[in-house]
Amino acid sequence: MKALVVYDSAFGNTEKVAQAMGEALGAEALRPGDVKPEHLKGLDLLIVGSPTQKFTALPSINGFLKGLSNSGLDGVKVAAFDTRFPQSQVDEVGILAFFARLFGYAAEPIGKRLEKKGGHLVVAPEPFFVSDTEGPLLDGELDRAANWARQVAAAM
Numbered sequence: 001m002k003a004l005v006v007y008d009s010a011f012g013n014t015e016k017v018a019q020a021m022g023e024a025l026g027a028e029a030l031r032p033g034d035v036k037p038e039h040l041k042g043l044d045l046l047i048v049g050s051p052t053q054k055f056t057a058l059p060s061i062n063g064f065l066k067g068l069s070n071s072g073l074d075g076v077k078v079a080a081f082d083t084r085f086p087q088s089q090v091d092e093v094g095i096l097a098f099f100a101r102l103f104g105y106a107a108e109p110i111g112k113r114l115e116k117k118g119g120h121l122v123v124a125p126e127p128f129f130v131s132d133t134e135g136p137l138l139d140g141e142l143d144r145a146a147n148w149a150r151q152v153a154a155a156m
């Protein structure tokens with residue numbers, strides 16, 4: 001199975017999550033600027049992830065998704081993830097909770113855009129949690145990321 005993880009990261013947390021997934025799958029984890037056409041050729045599984053910033057994915061990830069051809073992911077299994085604050089932390093800041101309810105997070109729109117390009121979304125978009133803006137990740141998140149990636153690969 002040829003799999004690829006595409007991610008971006010401002011402070012390194014999403015990178016760690018993406019690399020844990022890549023290791024679990026025996027796949028490369030690349031930033032959008034490093035993805036070449038041959039990486040996408042004959043792909044069976046594409047996982048895309050971004051830190052949530054201002055309720056959405058980073059521009060580099062949105063640009064990568066936009067740049068995929070319209071049916072470029074036909075027949076490809078896809079999955080999406082993000083990193084974000086835990087719900088309890090968001091709820092502590094009223095205005096943040098309000099806008100988060102309104103605009104959401106990065107993973108769900110990434111999943112929708114992957115589907116729009118023909119991808120078959122095999123599991124629900126998944127959040128991974130940081131304890132503060134620059135991290136670190138909550139305990140156990142890297143193991144959870146590796147397990148999630150294995151589940152994605154096994155899903156039909």
Ligand SMILES: Cc1cc2nc3c(=O)[nH]c(=O)nc-3n(C[C@H](O)[C@H](O)[C@H](O)COP(=O)(O)O)c2cc1C
Nearest residue numbers: 009010011012013014051053054055083084085133
């Ligand atoms: C400018 C900015 C905006 C952010 N907006 C959100 C947000 O809307 N929701 C959220 O849960 N976390 C938000 N965060 C926290 C990021 O999700 C967190 O910095 C990120 O998960 C860390 O991953 P990284 O190290 O890969 O960049 C924001 C962080 C920054 C710097």
